Amino acid sequence: MNQIGNDDEIGTSADSLDLSPRPVSARQRRKRRPWPAIIVLLLVVVSGGVVLTKFLTSAIDYYCNVNEIGTKSGCEPGRRLRIQGVVDEGSVKNDGVNTKFDISFGGETLPVTYDGEPGGIFKECIPVVVHGILTDGIFLGDRVEVKHSNEYEAENPDRVDDEASTAEGTACLQ
Amino acid sequence: MDDAGFIFASYIITFGAVGAYALGIIRRARKSSREVPRDERPWL
Amino acid sequence: MTTTDTNTSTNSSPRDRVTGTPFTRGLGVVILAGMTLLIILGIFVSPADVNQGESVRIMYAHVPGAWLAYLAFVVTGISSAAYLWKRTRSLTWDRIAGASAEVGVLFMGISLVTGSLWGRITWGTYWTWDARLTTTAFLFVTYIGYLAVRGLGGTHQQRARRSAVLALLAVLEIPLVHFSVQLWNTLHQEASVAGRGTDVEMDGLMLFTLFLGVAVFTLMYVWLLLHRQRSLALDDMLDDSGLDNALTARRAEAQGVAR
Numbered sequence: 001m002n003q004i005g006n007d008d009e010i011g012t013s014a015d016s017l018d019l020s021p022r023p024v025s026a027r028q029r030r031k032r033r034p035w036p037a038i039i040v041l042l043l044v045v046v047s048g049g050v051v052l053t054k055f056l057t058s059a060i061d062y063y064c065n066v067n068e069i070g071t072k073s074g075c076e077p078g079r080r081l082r083i084q085g086v087v088d089e090g091s092v093k094n095d096g097v098n099t100k101f102d103i104s105f106g107g108e109t110l111p112v113t114y115d116g117e118p119g120g121i122f123k124e125c126i127p128v129v130v131h132g133i134l135t136d137g138i139f140l141g142d143r144v145e146v147k148h149s150n151e152y153e154a155e156n157p158d159r160v161d162d163e164a165s166t167a168e169g170t171a172c173l174q
Numbered sequence: 175m176d177d178a179g180f181i182f183a184s185y186i187i188t189f190g191a192v193g194a195y196a197l198g199i200i201r202r203a204r205k206s207s208r209e210v211p212r213d214e215r216p217w218l
Numbered sequence: 219m220t221t222t223d224t225n226t227s228t229n230s231s232p233r234d235r236v237t238g239t240p241f242t243r244g245l246g247v248v249i250l251a252g253m254t255l256l257i258i259l260g261i262f263v264s265p266a267d268v269n270q271g272e273s274v275r276i277m278y279a280h281v282p283g284a285w286l287a288y289l290a291f292v293v294t295g296i297s298s299a300a301y302l303w304k305r306t307r308s309l310t311w312d313r314i315a316g317a318s319a320e321v322g323v324l325f326m327g328i329s330l331v332t333g334s335l336w337g338r339i340t341w342g343t344y345w346t347w348d349a350r351l352t353t354t355a356f357l358f359v360t361y362i363g364y365l366a367v368r369g370l371g372g373t374h375q376q377r378a379r380r381s382a383v384l385a386l387l388a389v390l391e392i393p394l395v396h397f398s399v400q401l402w403n404t405l406h407q408e409a410s411v412a413g414r415g416t417d418v419e420m421d422g423l424m425l426f427t428l429f430l431g432v433a434v435f436t437l438m439y440v441w442l443l444l445h446r447q448r449s450l451a452l453d454d455m456l457d458d459s460g461l462d463n464a465l466t467a468r469r470a471e472a473q474g475v476a477r
Contacts, residue, residue, distance in 0.1 A: 037369035044363035051356045054347045061403045062348035084403065120342030121270055129405055145341040150407035151419040152274060154265035177339045181275045184332040185257060188279040192438055195324050196445070200237065203449035207236040210455045217239055217448055 063129045067106030077134040084129045084147060085110060092124055103128060112139045120146035237448040245441050252434040256427070264427045273339035276332050278427050281411075282435035283329035284354075288392050290322030290439060291361060295389030298382035309454065310447075312378035315385055316368050317446035319361050321439055326358045341405060349398040350406035357395050360388045374454055 063082040064075035075081065085103030092101040099114045101124075112130050122128065122144060132141035260278040267274035294315045301311035333351075334344045345351065368381045399408045410420050411428070420428070 034369055034371045037366045037371070040366040041363060041370075044359050044366060048356065048359045048363070051352060051359060055349070055352045055356070058347040058352075060349060062346075062405055063403050065403075118342065121273070121340050122342070126269060143343075145343055145346065145405055147405055148270055148340045148407060150410040152270075152277075152410065152421055152424050153268045154421040154424065155268050155271070177271075177273055180335045180339055181261060181272060184276045184279050184335045185261065187331055188283065188328050189253060189257075191324060191328055192442070195321075196442060199442070199445045199449050203237045203445070203452055206449065206452040206456050209459060210452050215448070215451070217237075217444075 065105045066103055066110045067108040069108075069110070069134065080131070080133055081139075082129050082131050083110060083112075083139060084127060086127050087122075087124050089124050103130065110134075110139050111137070112141050114141040114144055118144040118146075120144070121148065122146050237445045237452070239444075242441055242444055245437060249434065249437045249441060252430065252437060256430050256434050259423075259427045259430060264423050265421060267421075267424075270340050273336055274424070276336040276339075277424075278431040280329055280332040280336055281428060282431040283325045283332065285432060286435040286439050287322045287326035287329060288396070289436075290318045290325060290443075291357070291389055291392060293318040293443075294322065294361075294364075294385045298385035301378055301382050302386075307375060307378070309374055309378055310451075312374070312382065313447050313450040313454070314443070315382065316365070317443050317450055319364055319368075319385070320446060321442045323358065323361045323365065324442075325435070325439070326354070326361070330354065330358060346405055348404040348406055349402040350395070350404045353391070353395040353398045357388075357391050360391060364388055374457070 061074065063084040064072060066083060066085040068075045069081070069083065070077055083103065085105040088102040088104055088109065092099065094100075094117070097115065099116065099118060100112065101114075102109050102111050104110070112132075114130065114132075118128070127147040127149070129145045129147050130139060130141040131143035131145075132139055134140075256278065260275050264275065264278075266272045297311045297315040297318065301307065301309075301315065304311070337346075338344045364381060364384050367384055368377055370377070370380070372380075396409075398404060399406055411425070
């Protein structure tokens with residue numbers, strides 16, 4: 001059944017309606033610019049450029065490991081760095097203003113002073129990335145990100161607090 | 175539960191977005207379908 | 219939602235027969251059941267993680283979202299290739315490509331938002347420019363661009379040809395995104411299930427919940443793809459019929475129906 005031009009199909013209330021197809025010429029159709037699509041496309045090009053810049057300037061290697069400071073290109077001391085290492089067991093000290101802890105990776109250890117309270121799931125024995133500047137052998141951090149692993153292990157609800165350190169201990173032994 | 179707000183939010187956003195998109199498809203299709211003869215729809 | 223009932227045209231299908239079929243309705247029921255089970259398992263039954271605590275529950279929405287977005291973009295690539303390969307230049311392939319890309323953008327968006335919430339809890343930040351997040355953002359933006367290119371106008375065949383070429387280029391980004399966590403130092407963790415090792419480092423019930431999430435997202439993808447593909451077909455038929463959009467409005471007016 002063909003709907004177009006068949007007025008009976010429409011029902012009584014539409015009797016007065018002119019349903020003859022109005023020809024739309026190719027030129028007319030082309031004239032109607034698809035502005036929404038063009039605007040979205042422009043935004044896409046701009047944000048794509050921003051993302052690409054971010055990739056080339058910041059993202060390629062997100063951090064240097066502790067043992068790469070001064071040895072890997074882009075990890076020279078004196079410039080702003082992001083350093084990855086595992087927080088040493090028992091090294092975290094908070095004096096109310098700063099948090100001090102050591103991070104280790106590949107057999108080398110770096111003392112960190114962070115102005116504030118680290119967020120996320122920060123604790124001992126887990127890998128973190130600290131943003132900051134290395135000054136006089138101490139890494140002055142202004143941002144700490146917890147680099148959690150891709151291992152997932154069920155938390156045992158029966159385990160009491162002093163035993164909870166077993167799991168952390170094994171993380172530190174690795 | 176720690177961070178319950180974040181966890182619930184992520185599930186609500188997930189299924190809310192899918193639901194809203196699904197409803198949007200159906201509504202738009204209903205609008206268009208009034209112009210298209212039924213026997214031209216190969217899936218019916 | 220209210221207009222279809224008052225439409226007396228015999229051409230108008232019953233409201234549930236526009237893009238739906240018995241198959242998709244059955245699928246919808248299964249999806250709702252799976253969704254309910256996923257919420258129960260994901261939020262309440264599955265265990266908290268030793269290091270991440272309760273926040274690991276976000277994974278069951280975040281990871282399936284990302285995987286199905288990859289799959290959707292690959293389907294877009296394959297159907298674009300099929301469109302270009304087949305002599306018939308079938309617009310069905312083009313519409314599958316377009317519908318799949320749209321669903322993929324939706325899922326990628328879900329994955330970005332849930333990942334951002336997860337990152338706030340575990341890393342301590344909503345967003346950072348590491349290689350995984352940056353390449354994902356680029357992929358997301360690319361497919362929004364793809365959808366915009368589809369909307370640029372011209373004939374259906376022009377649209378199909380233009381977007382098919384773009385889709386074949388865009389799909390090359392997916393391996394870059396997936397392997398970014400191995401190629402470079404990233405804040406984002408490496409893959410637990412689809413990683414290089416053969417051992418899956420995940421608790422049993424967590425893994426089951428994750429796979430349930432993948433199953434539910436796969437079914438949602440199929441449902442959305444079928445419906446969107448059909449609604450795109452309706453839109454194309456509408457264009458072909460030579461009736462302009464004002465007709466819809468005029469008929470609605472004549473029948474005294476707003477919208």
